Amino acid sequence: MGVQRIDVSATTTAPAAAVYALLRDGASWPGWSPLGSFELESPGEDGGESVGAVRVFRTGRTTSRERIVELVPDRRLSYVLVSGLAIKDYRADVDLTEGPDGTTIRWRSSFRPKVPGMGGLYRRTLTTFIQRCADGLARATSEAHPRPNAR
Known part of the structure; x- marks a missing residue:
């Protein structure tokens, strides 16, 4: 079964540090994404939501x-799916x-x-979901950091 790829983007007026702060804070995700709730199942190597942490949405x-x-910091957050969807080898x-x-x-x-022939359906569904996440993150951080009025 072939690898499916998703690539979406959004732009915010906020500085990268502000965007990264919300991205790192799993508890903030239900406020700006379609996710309903967050729980930190286990802390990461350096405690809290550090590398190795398992987050439940x-x-x-x-x-x-x-x-x-x-x-x-201020540049990238990467995660892999441990369980919950009918896909494997998921990385974002x-x-x-x-x-x-x-x-x-x-x-x-x-x-x-995981199911042959379902890659396209999962890709389309996840693309919509992830775009909503990116757009919500951009909107939330833009509201907190509006662009100064041009002179």
């Missing part, structure tokens, strides 16, 4: 468990690129479907 009847695998990289007008959020992920 619930939306309706779906519960996903994700492990943080890479953190680059959320990269932040700061420019003069704000920060671009690029959310890329890849996975393989």
Whole structure:
């Protein structure tokens, strides 16, 4: 079964540090994403939501468990799916690129479907979901950090 890839982006007026702060804080995700709730199942190597932490997100009847695998302050958060969806080898990289007008959020992920022939359906569904996450993160951080009025 082939690898499926997702690549979405959104832009915010906020600096990368502000975007990264919300991204790192799993408890904030239900406020800006379609996710319903958050729980820290186990802390990471350095405590809290550091590398190795397992975060649990619930939306309706779906519960996903994700492990943080890479953190680059103000630049990247990467995680892998531990359980919860009918996909395998899922990895997401959320990269932040700061420019003069704000920060671009690029959310890329890849996975393989567990069920043959279902990759396209899962990709389309997850693309919509992840775009809503990126857009929500951009909106939440832009509201907290509006762009100064041009003179």
